Amino acid sequence: MKKCLITGITGQDGAYLAEFLLKKNYQVHGLKRRSSLFNTDRIDHLYQDPHVENRNLHLHYGDMTDSTNLIRLIQEIQPDEIYNLAAMSHVAVSFETPEYTANADGIGTLRILDAVRLLGLEKKTRIYQASTSELYGKVQEVPQSETTPFYPRSPYAVAKMYAYWITVNYREAYGMFACNGILFNHESPIRGETFVTRKITRAASKIALGLQDKVYLGNLDAKRDWGHAKDYVRMMWMILQADEAEDWVIATGKTTTVRDFVRMSFAEAGIELEFKGEGVDEKGYVVACNDPKYQIEKGTEVVAVDPRYFRPTEVDLLIGDPSKANNKLGWVPKYQLQDLVKDMMTSDLKLMQKDTYLKEGGYRIMNYFE
Ligand code: NDP
Ligand code: GDR
Secondary structure: OOEEEEEOOOOHHHHHHHHHHHHOOOEEEEEEOOOOOOOOHHHHHHOOOOOOOOOOEEEEEOOOOOHHHHHHHHHHHOOOEEEEOOOOOOHHHHHHOHHHHHHHHHHHHHHHHHHHHHOOOOOOOEEEEEEEHHHOOOOOOOOEOOOOOOOOOOHHHHHHHHHHHHHHHHHHHHOOOEEEEEEOOEEOOOOOOOOHHHHHHHHHHHHHOOOOOOEEEOOOOOEEOOEEHHHHHHHHHHHHHOOOOOOEEEOOOOOEEHHHHHHHHHHHOOOOEEEOOOOOOOOOOEEEEEEHHHOEEEEEEEEEEOHHHOOOOOOOEOOEOOHHHHHHHOOOOOOOHHHHHHHHHHHHHHHHHHHHHHHHOOOOOOOOOO
8 A cells, every 4th residue: 555645635735635545545644734723624524533443544733844743754654655735825925924935835845855865765755746837927938838937926936946946956866756746726616715716706606695795806817727626636646656757737728817717707606797897907996797686786896806916926827838748648637617617616606505594594603702
C-alpha cells in the first residue's frame, strides 16, 4: 500500500485529492491546522474513527511554518508521495499579509523539500508542488505554457515563485522527484467562499431565493481560465506517476471574464442580467434583472462594483496551454465551464434553500451573546 502526505488536506484541492487517493487504495496522511472551530468540513465524509483498525485516513496537526513538526511527521510517515497543497492561497489577502504568505507559501515549500533531504528520503519520496498560473502575472504571451516567462503581480505570486524555483533546484541539485503543477484557476462546489466564482454562485443563489438583495464585486473585466477541481487533482496524481520529474501546465485553454461568469451563474438560476455598462467604473455600476419567477422587479440592482475589491496590481488575462499534459500524459478535462457553473449553482441553490426552510420554520441563527 502506498503512503502519501497531503498538506492542505482541509482545503478544496486537499479534500478532492484525499478522496481520489483513498479510492486508489493509498494510506492517506493529512496535515491540518489547529483551529478554534472545526475546520474539517470538506473531509468529514472521509473521516474514520481513530479506534477503527486499518484505517486509511490519518490526520496530523501541523503548520507549514513549523520545520520541526514537518520533519517529525515525514520521518514517522515515510511517505512515497507528498502533495504540498498548503498555502495562504488568497491573492488579495496576500497584500495584507505579505510576510506570513512568504513564510507559509515560499519557505514552507523549502521546509518540505529539505525535510525529505535531511531524512535521506530523496530517492523514495516524490513531491508535488502546487504552483500557479499567478506566476505569469503581467501578460508576457498568450496562451501561457511551461516556457512562458514569469512576472508575478502579488506577494502570493512572488512567494509561489520562490516555491517553484526551489522545487526545480532540489530536483536538479539532489536528483529528487520533485515537480511543479502550474495549475490555472479551478473551482468547485467546495471552493472557498471568498474566491470570486463561489462568491458569485452563493450570491446568485441567495438573490434568487430572496435571501439577499445585492452582491458587491471588484474587477469584472479580469479573464480567467477556469476548470473543475476534480479534473485537476487527477492530474496532480498523474504528474507523480510519470516516468520523469517535470513541470506541467494544467488548464482548459479557454478564458472567460468575471462578468460572463456572473451572467452564466445568474442564468443558471433562471435570472437574466442586463448590464448597464461595460468596463470598470470607479463609482461602480449596476445590472438590472427581471424574472417573474423570483419576483425581482426590472431595474433592480443585484450586482454592483465596489473598488475595495480591486487589487493594487491585477492579473488581467490568464489562458493556459495544456498541450504538454494532453500529449504526454493523456490528460483531458472532463468538465467544460458550463458544467462547472451548473455544478456550483446546483449545490449552492440547495445549500441556500436550507436557509429558506429555516426562515420559514421560524428558526434563526443563534446569537450566543444575546
Ligand atoms: P485552499 O485555500 O482551499 O486550501 C489551502 C489549504 O492550506 C487549507 O487546508 C489550509 O488550512 C491550508 N493552510 C494554509 N496555511 C497553512 C499553514 N500555514 N500551515 C498548514 N496548512 C495551511 O486552497 P486550494 O485547495 O484552492 O489550493 C490548493 C493549493 O493549490 C494552494 O497551494 C494554492 O495556492 C494552489 N493553487 C490553487 C489554485 C486554485 O485555483 N484553486 C490554482 C493554482 C494553485 P485551513 O483549512 O486551516 O485554512
Ligand atoms: P485568483 O482568484 O486571484 O485568480 O486566485 P479570485 O477568484 O480571488 O479572483 C479572480 C479574479 O476575479 C476578480 N474579482 C474578484 N475576486 C474576489 N476574490 N472577490 C471579488 O469580489 C472579485 N471581483 C472581481 C479578481 O480581481 C481576479 O482578477 C486563485 C487562487 O485560488 C490562487 O490560490 C490560485 O493560485 C489562482 O487562482 C490560480
